Amino acid sequence: xxxxxxxxxxxxxxxxxxxxxxxxxxxxxxxxxxxxxxxxxxxxxxxxxxxxxxxxxxxxxxxxxxxxxxxxxxxxxxxxxxxxxxxxxxxxxxxxxxxxxxxxxxxxxxxxxxxxxxxxxxxxxxxxxxxxxxxxxxxxxxxxxxxxxxxxxxxxxxxxxxxxxxxxxxxxxxxxxxxxxxxxxxxxxxxxxxxxxxxxxxxxxxxxxxxxxxxxxxxxxxxxxxxxxxxxxxxxxxxxxxxxxxxxxxxxxxxxxxxxxxxxxxxxxxxxxxxxxxxxxxxxxxxxxxxxxxxxxxxxxxxxxxxxxxx
Amino acid sequence: xxxxxxxxxxxxxxxxxxxxxxxxxxxxxxxxxxxxxxxxxxxxxxxxxxxxxxxxxxxxxxxxxxxxxxxxxxxxxxxxxxxxxxxxxxxxxxxxxxxxxxxxxxxxxxxxxxxxxxxxxxxxxxxxxxxxxxxxxxxxxxxxxxxxxxxxxxxxxxxxxxxxxxxxxxxxxxxxxxxxxxxxxxxxxxxxxxxxxxxxxxxxxxxxxxxxxxxxxxxxxxxxxxxxxxxxxxxxx
Numbered sequence: 001x002x003x004x005x006x007x008x009x010x011x012x013x014x015x016x017x018x019x020x021x022x023x024x025x026x027x028x029x030x031x032x033x034x035x036x037x038x039x040x041x042x043x044x045x046x047x048x049x050x051x052x053x054x055x056x057x058x059x060x061x062x063x064x065x066x067x068x069x070x071x072x073x074x075x076x077x078x079x080x081x082x083x084x085x086x087x088x089x090x091x092x093x094x095x096x097x098x099x100x101x102x103x104x105x106x107x108x109x110x111x112x113x114x115x116x117x118x119x120x121x122x123x124x125x126x127x128x129x130x131x132x133x134x135x136x137x138x139x140x141x142x143x144x145x146x147x148x149x150x151x152x153x154x155x156x157x158x159x160x161x162x163x164x165x166x167x168x169x170x171x172x173x174x175x176x177x178x179x180x181x182x183x184x185x186x187x188x189x190x191x192x193x194x195x196x197x198x199x200x201x202x203x204x205x206x207x208x209x210x211x212x213x214x215x216x217x218x219x220x221x222x223x224x225x226x227x228x229x230x231x232x233x234x235x236x237x238x239x240x241x242x243x244x245x246x247x248x249x250x251x252x253x254x255x256x257x258x259x260x261x262x263x264x265x266x267x268x269x270x271x272x273x274x275x276x277x278x279x280x281x282x283x284x285x286x287x288x289x290x291x292x293x294x295x296x297x298x299x300x301x302x303x304x305x306x307x308x309x310x311x
Numbered sequence: 312x313x314x315x316x317x318x319x320x321x322x323x324x325x326x327x328x329x330x331x332x333x334x335x336x337x338x339x340x341x342x343x344x345x346x347x348x349x350x351x352x353x354x355x356x357x358x359x360x361x362x363x364x365x366x367x368x369x370x371x372x373x374x375x376x377x378x379x380x381x382x383x384x385x386x387x388x389x390x391x392x393x394x395x396x397x398x399x400x401x402x403x404x405x406x407x408x409x410x411x412x413x414x415x416x417x418x419x420x421x422x423x424x425x426x427x428x429x430x431x432x433x434x435x436x437x438x439x440x441x442x443x444x445x446x447x448x449x450x451x452x453x454x455x456x457x458x459x460x461x462x463x464x465x466x467x468x469x470x471x472x473x474x475x476x477x478x479x480x481x482x483x484x485x486x487x488x489x490x491x492x493x494x495x496x497x498x499x500x501x502x503x504x505x506x507x508x509x510x511x512x513x514x515x516x517x518x519x520x521x522x523x524x525x526x527x528x529x530x531x532x533x534x535x536x537x538x539x540x541x542x543x544x545x546x547x548x
Contacts, residue, residue, distance in 0.1 A: 048397040052546050069546065073399040084390030088325060100317040101398040145394070 001026045001153055001183045002047060007056035009042050016042040017207040020056070026152075029179040031198035032187035033302065039207040040187035041081055044157050047185065048078045060153060074103060077151035081158045081187075083142040087131030091122055091141055094130055095148060102149035112148060119174065120144040136163040139171070147178060154178060156186040160193060172197055191302055203302060227294040228265040230277060234286030236261050242284060246276050262290075314400045318408025319415070322382065326416040331381065335374050339420050342370050347427045358435035363427055364445045364515045368508070371456050372485060376477035378416060379460030380470040382409040383542070387468035402542045406461065406535060413457045421450060441517030448514025451527035452507060456481055458534035465541045481507070 002024040009016045017039035024030045032040045045051035047058055049065040049072055058065045063072040086094055095116065099109040117123055120140040125133060130141060139159070146154055159175060160168045175197055178184060188194050194201050195215035203211040203218075211218060232239050236254055243252045243263060250266040267273045274291055281288045326332040346366030350356050383405075386392040395405060428446075431437045460477040467473050488506030490499045503509065507530075510523040 045393075049546070050393050050397050066546070070399050070401070073397055076397060078394065078397045080390060080393045082390045082393075084393055086321075086389070086391060088328065089321075093321075093324075097317060097321050098394070098398070101314055101395070101400050103314070103399050 001028075002058065002060055002185070004043075004047070004058045005056055007043065007046060007053050007058065009039075009046060009051065010054045015207050017204075020204070020207070020209055022202055022209065022212065024183055024185060026183055027179070027181070028200060029175070029184045029186070029198045031194035031201045032185070032204055033189065033191065033194045033201055034187075034204035035189060038204045040204060041157055043204070044078075044155050044185065044187060048076050048155050049073050050078075075152045077102075077146035077149065077154045079142045079146040079154075079156045079159060081161065083138050085130045085138055085141060088129065090127050090129055091117075091133075091144075092126045094141065095144055098145040099148050102151075104149050109148075112150070116144045116148050119147070121170075136167045139163050139167070143171070143174065147182075150182075152183060154182050154184045154186075156184065158188060159186055160188070160190070168193075228267065228273060228277065229262060229290070229292045229294050230265060230281075230288070231260060231262045231290035232281055232286050233289055234261070234281070234284065238284075239263070239281075239286065242280060243277070246273060246280060248273055248276070260289075264294075312404070314398075315404035315408040315411070318400075318405055319411040322409055322412030323415050325381075326378075326412060329381075331377065332416055335377050336420055336423070339367075339370055339374055340423060343367050343424055343427070358431050358437035360427060360431065360437070360442050360445055361515055363424070364449055367424070367449055368452055368485075368511055371453055372478060372481045375417075375453060375456035375481070376460040376463070376474040378413050379457055379464050379477065380473040381464070382413065382461055383464045384468050384470045384473045388470075396542075396545065403539050406465070406538045406542060410458065410461055410535060410538075413461065414454060417453050417457060418450070421446070421453070438517070441515065444514045444517045444519050447519065448511050448523070451514075451524065451531075452511050455507065455527050455530040455534070458531045458538070459484075462534045462538045462541065465538045 002022075004020060004022050007020040008018050020039070020043060022030075032043065034040050042051065046053050047060070047065065049069050052066055060072040060075050063075070065072045086097075089097065092113070095113055096109055099113070100106070104112070117126060120143055122137070122140055122144060125137060130138065133141065139162070143156070143159065146156065156175065160171050163171065172193060175184060175186065179197070179199075186194075186197070198215060201211075201213065201215050201218060202209050230243075236256065239261070240252060240254055240263070243249060243265060248267050250268055252266070253264045255262050255264070265273065265277070274293070278288050278291060343363050343366055347360070347363040349362050350359075383392070386395060428442055431442075456477075459480050460473070463477040463480070464470070464473040466476075484505060484507045486506070486508075488503050488509040490502035490506075493499065494502060504526075510526045513520050513523050
């Protein structure tokens with residue numbers, strides 16, 4: 001559906017994104033993840049044809065967004081990050097207007113309008129001026145205009161920013177439902193959100209794609225180290241050096257919470273040290289109170305990938 | 312084309328529901344009403360709309376930019392331009408739609424001023440030629456002023472900047488005919504011919520000259536063209 005090749009965009013002398021390549025399959029939900037200023041919005045603006053790339057190309061369904069802009073734009077529904085709306089129009093009139101701009105026939109707009117208003121739960125606010133709506137409802141109007149014309153591709157820039165937690169859950173559910181028949185590209189800096197909704201994640205930082213995989217693979221594969229959380233009944237001063245001496249142990253950190261001693265053991269990749277640890281603990285006459293493998297959270301992977309630091 | 316209609320219709324609705332447009336209308340009617348009645352106190356008043364036409368074109372230097380400043384500057388400011396430009400709408404459809412809306416509102420204002428003409432026809436027997444020609448001139452002049460205002464609105468996201476720059480261009484064009492005397496040779500002639508007022512005065516005297524019609528239509532086409540290119544330039548690499 002989308003094919004982006006060596007996308008580069010400069011704002012003056014400053015590169016916002018550099019040599020970004022990616023593809024999106026039809027029916028996929030792709031998440032752009034990255035800190036603020038990483039280049040997510042710039043990338044989405046290029047996809048939607050709002051901003052021309054300084055270098056590189058994007059095609060939507062085979063249509064170049066610059067050269068065949070009109071054809072490409074026909075396929076897109078877009079929700080910009082700021083949710084720009086005409087505040088002096090009613091929800092109904094606004095959606096009708098956007099439908100017409102998107103090339104819908106007047107006869108097609110009417111039935112579709114009531115569907116979309118149902119889906120976005122705007123029923124009680126059809127006649128309300130958009131200026132009087134709260135942020136959460138404006139967001140719904142923004143989503144409504146993006147899906148109104150049933151575009152093949154939905155581009156949602158930070159769709160859950162600034163709305164209350166209940167609405168966030170609703171919005172995520174809505175996006176997942178939409179993702180069943182449409183291709184969705186969304187951006188977020190909230191990691192659990194992306195791992196929950198998306199089929200695939202692109203982690204973008206300082207204008208470069210630093211990782212690309214399914215949320216699960218990112219969490220499983222990229223970590224490089226396995227971690228174990230162990231709670232041991234025994235004097236910490238003695239336990240620590242013993243644990244560190246086990247073959248395959250990379251590092252051990254110790255925390256004491258109200259007399260409960262837990263140790264975070266980092267093992268080299270691919271090592272399962274559970275047996276070794278339990279034998280050592282019991283062999284020393286201490287008690288093993290808990291032993292658990294801890295995967296790396298997306299959050300940690302994200303930090304690792306974007307801050308150039310070892311955890 | 313249907314999208315241009317939709318853009319125009321939306322803008323017309325906004326004109327008729329926004330205070331700015333009504334304030335512009337009020338000022339226009341109050342001032343031109345004053346110009347119209349000005350000479351009526353003379354012992355031998357002339358049944359003519361010339362004072363009205365002469366005044367109206369000055370009033371429009373100030374009011375036309377006020378009508379057009381919102382058109383695209385506000386879209387840039389609110390960010391709605393992002394949705395407009397990512398919709399499958401051609402740039403000319405946006406510009407033409409917005410322009411037509413401003414023309415419609417302007418024609419309503421001009422239509423209200425027909426009252427002056429009706430009063431003249433009821434209470435006196437004016438020469439109809441200069442009145443018809445004058446209205447044609449006023450409509451062409453106003454349409455040109457609105458095209459200039461639309462261009463400046465396309466260039467900025469600040470409505471005040473748009474209005475002030477448009478007023479500057481209008482004033483410069485208004486007084487350009489002074490170049491006839493002050494700049495010597497061909498240059499003075501060229502600049503002078505660009506003047507709005509010189510081409511308007513014939514209409515007010517009841518003369519419909521094709522040259523003048525071509526002049527105003529060219530000004531309108533030129534500024535609309537620039538507006539479309541300016542909007543389009545957002546997509547240039």
